[in-house]
Amino acid sequence: MDLLIFQVPILMVQASLDGILLGILFALIAYGMALQWGVMNIINIAHGDLVILGGYITYFMYLSGIHPALGVIVAPAIMYFVGVGLYKLVINKVVDRDLFISILATFGISILFMQLMNFAFGADVVLANSEFGTTMLFDNSVTLPNSKIFSAIISIIFAIGLVVYMKKSKLGRAIRATAQNARAAKILGVDTEKVYAATFGINAALCGVAGSLVAITFTIHPYMGLPYTIRSFMIVIIAGLGNLPGVAVSGMGLGVFEEFADYILGTEFRIGSVFLLLVLILVYRRFKLSKKREYLK
Amino acid sequence: MKLNKIILSFISALALLLSTSITSFAKVVGDKIILGSAISLTGKYSSNGVHTQNGYNMAVDRINSMGGVKVGGKTYKFEIIYYDDESNPKRAAQLAERLISQDGVEFMLGPYSSGLTKAIAPVTEKYGVPMVEANGASRSLFTKGYKYLFAVLAPANLYLDVAIDLAVEKNGGKPVTVAMAFEQDAFSQDVRLGVLEAIDRTGSKKVIDDKLPKELNDMAATLAKVKAVKPDVLVVSGHTKGALTAIRQIAEMKVDVPMLAMTHCDAAKLSKQHGKNSQYALCASQWHKTLTYKDDFFKDGMTYDADFKKLFDYAPPYQAAESSAALLVFKDAFERADSFDKVKVRDALAATNMQTFYGNIKFAEGGQNVDKPMVLFQVMCDGDNCENKVVAPTKWASAELIHPIPSWSKR
Numbered sequence: 001m002d003l004l005i006f007q008v009p010i011l012m013v014q015a016s017l018d019g020i021l022l023g024i025l026f027a028l029i030a031y032g033m034a035l036q037w038g039v040m041n042i043i044n045i046a047h048g049d050l051v052i053l054g055g056y057i058t059y060f061m062y063l064s065g066i067h068p069a070l071g072v073i074v075a076p077a078i079m080y081f082v083g084v085g086l087y088k089l090v091i092n093k094v095v096d097r098d099l100f101i102s103i104l105a106t107f108g109i110s111i112l113f114m115q116l117m118n119f120a121f122g123a124d125v126v127l128a129n130s131e132f133g134t135t136m137l138f139d140n141s142v143t144l145p146n147s148k149i150f151s152a153i154i155s156i157i158f159a160i161g162l163v164v165y166m167k168k169s170k171l172g173r174a175i176r177a178t179a180q181n182a183r184a185a186k187i188l189g190v191d192t193e194k195v196y197a198a199t200f201g202i203n204a205a206l207c208g209v210a211g212s213l214v215a216i217t218f219t220i221h222p223y224m225g226l227p228y229t230i231r232s233f234m235i236v237i238i239a240g241l242g243n244l245p246g247v248a249v250s251g252m253g254l255g256v257f258e259e260f261a262d263y264i265l266g267t268e269f270r271i272g273s274v275f276l277l278l279v280l281i282l283v284y285r286r287f288k289l290s291k292k293r294e295y296l297k
Numbered sequence: 298m299k300l301n302k303i304i305l306s307f308i309s310a311l312a313l314l315l316s317t318s319i320t321s322f323a324k325v326v327g328d329k330i331i332l333g334s335a336i337s338l339t340g341k342y343s344s345n346g347v348h349t350q351n352g353y354n355m356a357v358d359r360i361n362s363m364g365g366v367k368v369g370g371k372t373y374k375f376e377i378i379y380y381d382d383e384s385n386p387k388r389a390a391q392l393a394e395r396l397i398s399q400d401g402v403e404f405m406l407g408p409y410s411s412g413l414t415k416a417i418a419p420v421t422e423k424y425g426v427p428m429v430e431a432n433g434a435s436r437s438l439f440t441k442g443y444k445y446l447f448a449v450l451a452p453a454n455l456y457l458d459v460a461i462d463l464a465v466e467k468n469g470g471k472p473v474t475v476a477m478a479f480e481q482d483a484f485s486q487d488v489r490l491g492v493l494e495a496i497d498r499t500g501s502k503k504v505i506d507d508k509l510p511k512e513l514n515d516m517a518a519t520l521a522k523v524k525a526v527k528p529d530v531l532v533v534s535g536h537t538k539g540a541l542t543a544i545r546q547i548a549e550m551k552v553d554v555p556m557l558a559m560t561h562c563d564a565a566k567l568s569k570q571h572g573k574n575s576q577y578a579l580c581a582s583q584w585h586k587t588l589t590y591k592d593d594f595f596k597d598g599m600t601y602d603a604d605f606k607k608l609f610d611y612a613p614p615y616q617a618a619e620s621s622a623a624l625l626v627f628k629d630a631f632e633r634a635d636s637f638d639k640v641k642v643r644d645a646l647a648a649t650n651m652q653t654f655y656g657n658i659k660f661a662e663g664g665q666n667v668d669k670p671m672v673l674f675q676v677m678c679d680g681d682n683c684e685n686k687v688v689a690p691t692k693w694a695s696a697e698l699i700h701p702i703p704s705w706s707k708r
Contacts, residue, residue: 008525027543104319115339123343123384125538127545134549142525145549215531218514219541223341228511268481268508 003211014142021148022295023255025213027248029228030235031162032206038178038241039187040095041201044287047232048225049113052203054079054211055220056121059128060214069241071212072154075207079159083143083204087197095196110225117222158209161245162202175199227271234278302351309655325637327375330366330536332627333402335392335417337409341382345616349432351609352586352620353377353406359594360624368627373631377623386416393420402426406623409616411435411484412454418446425644431619434583435483436490439663445663447646449622449655452580454491455486455671456581457532460558461495463579463673463689464530467556467700473529476505477520480535480542485509488534488581504528509535516542520552534560536609540567548574548705555701558673563614568676568683573646576678577702584615584655585672586688587695594625595654606681674698685690 005011033047046297057070057078090109094102132146166172177185178195210228214220235254239246254274261273324331334353336344347629351451354377360366361374362485378400382389389408396402397420405421407414407430413432417440421428434453464473475496478675479489496503507519513535520543523531529553535542542563547557548571562580586598595601601621626649630636634645652661654671654690672693674685686696 002522004522004525010637011525013520015518018521022515118340118343125536125541127541128667129545129561129571136451136551140551141552142523143547146450214514219538219545221514224512224514259518263522266508267478267513267516267519268510269430271510 002026002264002266005260009142011263013138014123014254015140015263017144018148018251019256019259021144021152022259023231023252024152024248025210025217025233025251026255027251028159028206028213029210030232030247030251031159031244032203032210032284033115033229033232034236034244034247035162035175035206035237037198037236040091040196041099042091042095042102043106043230043233045100045103045229046110046225047106047203048112048228048230049110049147050079050083050116050207050225051211051214051226051228052220052222053082053113053117054208055215056117056211057130057208058212059121059126059220062128066186066292068130068212068216069150071128071215072158072209075208075212076138077208079208079211080201083201083207084175084197087200087203091200092193092196110229116221121222123222125219125221125291126215127219131217143218146218151217152210156215158206159244159248162206171198172194177244219262230271230278231274234281237278237283298583304357305306319332324401328365328373330373330404330631330650331402332375332404332406333393333396333400333407334376334377334406335389336379336380337384337413338379340382340574342384342409343414345432346384346616348614348616349409349620349646350379350606351622352431352613352617354654355427355605355608355617356594356624360628360677363594363615365671366628368631368635368637374668375407375628384410384413385415389413389504390420393417394537394580396425397426399420403637404627404642405429405622406627407431407433407448411438411542414438414481414483415483421445423641424642427630427639427646427648428608429623431623432616432691434485434487436484436546437666441660441663443642443664446662447626447649448665449626449658449669450583450619450666451669451671452665453487455493456488456491456560457534457558458495459671459673460532460556460581461492461499461501461530463698465499465501467698468529472499472501474502474504474526475530476514476523476526476528477503477505477532478505478509478535478539479533480509480511480513480539482511482536485534485536485560492532496606511540513538514542515552516546517550520546523554524550524552530556530558537561541570544571544575544578551705553702553704554655557702562674562676563685568678568685572681572683573678573708575676576673576683576708577699578676579688580674580676580685582615582671582672582674582685583619583669585674585685585693586613587614587687588656588672590652590654590656591623592651592653595621597654601654609640622653622658625650625653626658 020230044057054075058068061071062068093106129148135144172193174190178192238250261271314482343487357375365372365374380392405428409432411433414430429447431449434450436452436454479485540559558579558583586602588598630645634641657669661667672687672690675688677686687693688698
């Protein structure tokens with residue numbers, strides 16, 4: 001337990017700002033998961049690995065001399081096709097099945113992705129330097145790396161773009177219709193197979209954007225995907241399916257929570273505290289549900 | 298018809314498999330001394346595993362081409378059987394078992410990392426097979442009373458304690474305040490113990506003691522605390538990801554600290570990945586090419602560096618150099634034992650007292666090398682061109698330590 005943050009209050013400002021910027025990125029990653037979960041009823045364990053794959057695309061652009069910020073355009077374009085390909089190969093076979101089957105299948109994909117990335121890109125930890133500089137606040141005592149601000153802005157742009165696209169475009173309406181009732185949508189002429197493929201592709205594209213941002217702000221490594229899957233899962237659970245504003249709020253909340261846990265409990269309990277929160281929320285939900293049932297009785 | 302073909306190919310595959318294992322190697326075949334090693338060619342240690350293998354292979358070729366090993370008036374050549382342990386300790390232990398009981402190997406070379414060496418050591422110990430290892434530095438390897446384990450490298454607790462001594466010296470002999478961030482794995486925690494001992498010895502004070510998680514990619518909280526507390530020394534050890542994350546975020550958050558000491562700088566290719574941002578970082582290393590140790594096979598560090606580059610197209614990290622040194626130790630021990638008896642070779646290994654291009658080698662009771670100090674180098678940049686220069690111990694220093702690190706506003 002470290003109480004330094006209470007003795008030096010400026011650290012709270014730092015932690016909150018870091019947390020919010022981080023949380024916006026988490027929310028973007030969770031958007032993809034919420035979308036495919038809601039539409040296809042699939043929990044994708046390989047979600048985080050798609051993020052890391054997007055990061056590698058940006059890293060290789062950076063290596064070949066292209067500014068990594070352009071990765072947020074290139075990575076989603078490539079990842080969309082990776083997503084569609086993955087859907088056609090594996091996911092279409094599990095989409096109408098039990099949730100457990102999809103978890104198993106995507107768990108397998110996750111392991112495969114990790115090993116393939118390790119094989120192709122090596123086991124080294126890598127990053128893409130953006131050279132964006134730093135913003136300093138409060139006489140230098142709070143520092144915000146511009147790369148984090150950049151990543152938050154890009155995340156917001158993509159999130160808003162997604163919401164507008166879902167509302168206005170034909171495909172977006174088809175996706176929402178399929179999410180509401182796949183059978184009815186099919187009867188009314190929606191090609192649900194195509195909708196599923198596109199949904200998974202969009203999800204992978206969002207992971208691609210997020211991966212680029214992770215490579216620019218943090219580091220990437222073939223085995224780093226799982227924490228991102230868990231965080232997305234957690235955010236979607238808190239917000240509830242189909243609640244996109246809720247995803248944004250719970251994403252930021254989780255970011256701030258993680259930062260404070262890091263300061264107070266120590267960095268080693270950062271991911272642990274996320275798990276703990278997940279358990280607490282699930283127990284609370286269950287408690288609330290059981291109460292409701294009693295009421296109905 | 299089709300079925301017949303399948304059966305036929307199955308049988309022939311089986312026959313092929315059997316024929317390779319029937320000709321299984323014994324310890325010494327003809328004029329060859331067979332060594333065995335489980336090594337991480339895939340999985341999370343694969344890059345360092347390959348450095349290790351390259352180091353071994355280069356030394357084998359060099360020793361063989363320069364006359365081989367002379368035992369009992371006859372000349373022998375080295376050969377190594379490798380298996381891929383997939384960076385998995387359980388697999389490594391299985392493979393060691395297989396090397397010894399199926400392939401008949403009687404002399405082993407170590408794997409990469411402390412964790413895997415820990416998994417293999419009980420097996421080699423059980424069969425009384427001497428193992429010279431070059432990549433397991435955790436102190437716990439040397440306190441178990443192993444008789445057949447020999448490590449050419451200095452144990453992990455000696456990695457960064459020198460940095461604290463150096464900071465105290467620069468502070469006019471007065472105690473300093475130390476902020477620490479260490480990963481929670483066997484190696485980093487041993488490094489931490491060494492630093493703690495140095496803090497006690499010098500009467501210094503630890504002001505931050507953070508533990509980093511395995512999946513670390515954000516140290517902003519630790520660094521914000523460092524900014525608030527303003528310690529004299531910041532010590533970070535968390536393998537390559539720790540080194541990379543620390544340098545990136547120290548630069549981004551403009552953290553000013555008079556001394557920054559780390560491990561794994563050259564494995565992280567700090568100066569390449571971060572350029573000028575890594576300037577002034579102080580790094581612990583088992584070996585550096587500018588050290589002036591000598592031997593007959595590789596001459597000295599500079600020659601080793603050049604030869605290695607010619608062969609593998611990259612500069613040798615210390616993981617490769619220490620692996621090459623392991624072969625030199627084996628050769629020396631075989632010739633002194635003048636026998637292939639495992640116990641005699643083991644006793645000869647225990648009595649090793651030699652110099653290699655990598656450093657002096659002399660084993661303590663526990664098997665660790667006690668005759669080779671760690672070196673500290675500092676990343677120094679001239680324009681955009683950054684280089685690692687040895688600054689401590691003074692005997693080997695090729696440059697003067699820059700202390701305190703200039704603040705970010707003045708860079």
